[in-house]
Amino acid sequence: MVKFDAYFVFTLFSVTLLLHGRISTALRTTTDESEEWGYVEVRPKAHMFWWLYRSPYRVEDPNKPWPIILWLQGGPGASGVGIGNFQEIGPLDADLNPRNSTWLRVADLLFVDNPVGTGFSYVEEVDLLVKTDEAAATDLTALLINIFNRDISLRKSPLYIVAESYGGKYAVTLGLSALEAIEAGQLKLKLGGVAIGDSWISPVDFVFSWGPLLKDVSRLDDSALRRAKRLAEKIHQQIADGQYFDATNTWSNLEDEISRSSNNVDFYNFLLDNGMDPVSSTAVVLSEKLEFRRYSRYLNSLRPTPDNGDGLDLHSFMNGPMRKKLKIIPNNITWGGQSSLVFNALQGDFMKPRIDEVDVLLAKGIQVTVYNGQLDVICATRGAEAWVQKLKWEGLRTFLSSGRTPLYCGAEDGTKGFLRSYKNLQFYWVLGAGHFVPVSQPCLALSMAANITQSPAHLAY
Ligand SMILES: *[C@@H]1O[C@H](CO)[C@@H](O)[C@H](O)[C@H]1NC(C)=O
Ligand SMILES: *[C@@H]1O[C@H](CO)[C@@H](O)[C@H](O)[C@H]1NC(C)=O
Ligand SMILES: *[C@@H]1O[C@H](CO)[C@@H](O)[C@H](O)[C@H]1NC(C)=O
Numbered sequence: 526m527v528k529f530d531a532y533f534v535f536t537l538f539s540v541t542l543l544l545h546g547r548i549s550t551a552l553r554t555t556t557d558e559s560e561e562w563g564y565v566e567v568r569p570k571a572h573m574f575w576w577l578y579r580s581p582y583r584v585e586d587p588n589k590p591w592p593i594i595l596w597l598q599g600g601p602g603a604s605g606v607g608i609g610n611f612q613e614i615g616p617l618d619a620d621l622n623p624r625n626s627t628w629l630r631v632a633d634l635l636f637v638d639n640p641v642g643t644g645f646s647y648v649e650e651v652d653l654l655v656k657t658d659e660a661a662a663t664d665l666t667a668l669l670i671n672i673f674n675r676d677i678s679l680r681k682s683p684l685y686i687v688a689e690s691y692g693g694k695y696a697v698t699l700g701l702s703a704l705e706a707i708e709a710g711q712l713k714l715k716l717g718g719v720a721i722g723d724s725w726i727s728p729v730d731f732v733f734s735w736g737p738l739l740k741d742v743s744r745l746d747d748s749a750l751r752r753a754k755r756l757a758e759k760i761h762q763q764i765a766d767g768q769y770f771d772a773t774n775t776w777s778n779l780e781d782e783i784s785r786s787s788n789n790v791d792f793y794n795f796l797l798d799n800g801m802d803p804v805s806s807t808a809v810v811l812s813e814k815l816e817f818r819r820y821s822r823y824l825n826s827l828r829p830t831p832d833n834g835d836g837l838d839l840h841s842f843m844n845g846p847m848r849k850k851l852k853i854i855p856n857n858i859t860w861g862g863q864s865s866l867v868f869n870a871l872q873g874d875f876m877k878p879r880i881d882e883v884d885v886l887l888a889k890g891i892q893v894t895v896y897n898g899q900l901d902v903i904c905a906t907r908g909a910e911a912w913v914q915k916l917k918w919e920g921l922r923t924f925l926s927s928g929r930t931p932l933y934c935g936a937e938d939g940t941k942g943f944l945r946s947y948k949n950l951q952f953y954w955v956l957g958a959g960h961f962v963p964v965s966q967p968c969l970a971l972s973m974a975a976n977i978t979q980s981p982a983h984l985a986y
Pocket of ligand 2: 976
């Protein structure tokens, strides 16, 4: 066990005048300044929690700046500080053992509980939760202004936004909002690129992909395929008519239909049944109410493993040892306490596509990476390919007709993936991974993170 309490000594409370008036900041750092975390009041009574790790593997290279990755979790309502950090790419796992494949090997890492209401972030009034991806992006931009504008050393690092699942929708809206703030001189950083992993960029393309994919891998029969297609068509129509709430309801019905017809396939890995995957979703942790549980199947929180090491699931871990280490979490705030409210508030935006935002990023010359796990259902590769084909980007035709490079990793045998790259668009096909790519393919994911960020790190593999 890591001894937290000996770790850090000083606290700094500052009130800074920024963008929209007063934004108060509660900040803490470890003595060696390798970790820093805090709250930023991104709007009055809306508090966002963030946690920055500076890499011990940092390499100084005059031609390649050391990058920083902002990791955005999905859900909506899943915690980057908890899940992304301790279950996917952070320096320690939830047993507090070092993670060999931590992305700190190639970059500094910034985790955030986004949007407000997620993880340790909170709102003092429920109507302050965000209702759109754009509103989430505005809050995240306020956070970045707070963190980067006061830290010159951090600003030397280009920022790469890397997202998973619903996080992809925040990532592309944040990319645009951050660029605007940079152009207006309000935000001082360099945006290096945006990477969207198994991301919910075009809901309609994903719901149409589920039936055919699951039929092809023997999880559905023909009549189930027809029922799935009818529901997907209904969703398509509802989206076309701008009935986004209804589309969210039908999406939920389609998931129920598929669960029934497939004898409970795991939506995050079609080789498994729901509940078998050590990295599949858990609704129960985040909400006890039935109407929430129905939606929260999408929440990409990883399964807490009750018998891991000290016997703590992620919920108890974050609300136990972690809040004790962090010291600044208010007494009446529980990690995950407002998470299901976050999903509910975003119901009207949940089924909106964000393909146009990807197009604008591409047109502006920003590096865009799409990566997808082969075994994912919810954000299936077939759906990701379908929305990529809808891009209006001038390089698309050449991109689509370009060959793919096979990828290998370390000393492990066998093809681990494929990469297609043209100009500022990259697409990674990751084999043997479901929804949670860094968990299933840690070696390849790390090497991909190094390439995306053009890290000067010297990876052993
Ligand atoms: C927590 O308590 C403080 C003061 O007691 C109150 O102002 C705040 O609204 C509470 N926050 C939540 C989320 O209940
Ligand atoms: C990363 O780049 C190196 C060097 O160009 C290449 O050999 C490797 O296959 C790439 N790996 C991935 C995962 O992109
Ligand atoms: C840890 O990573 C190194 C390469 O950096 C690799 O050689 C080693 O096998 C990894 N260990 C485990 C337990 O994965």
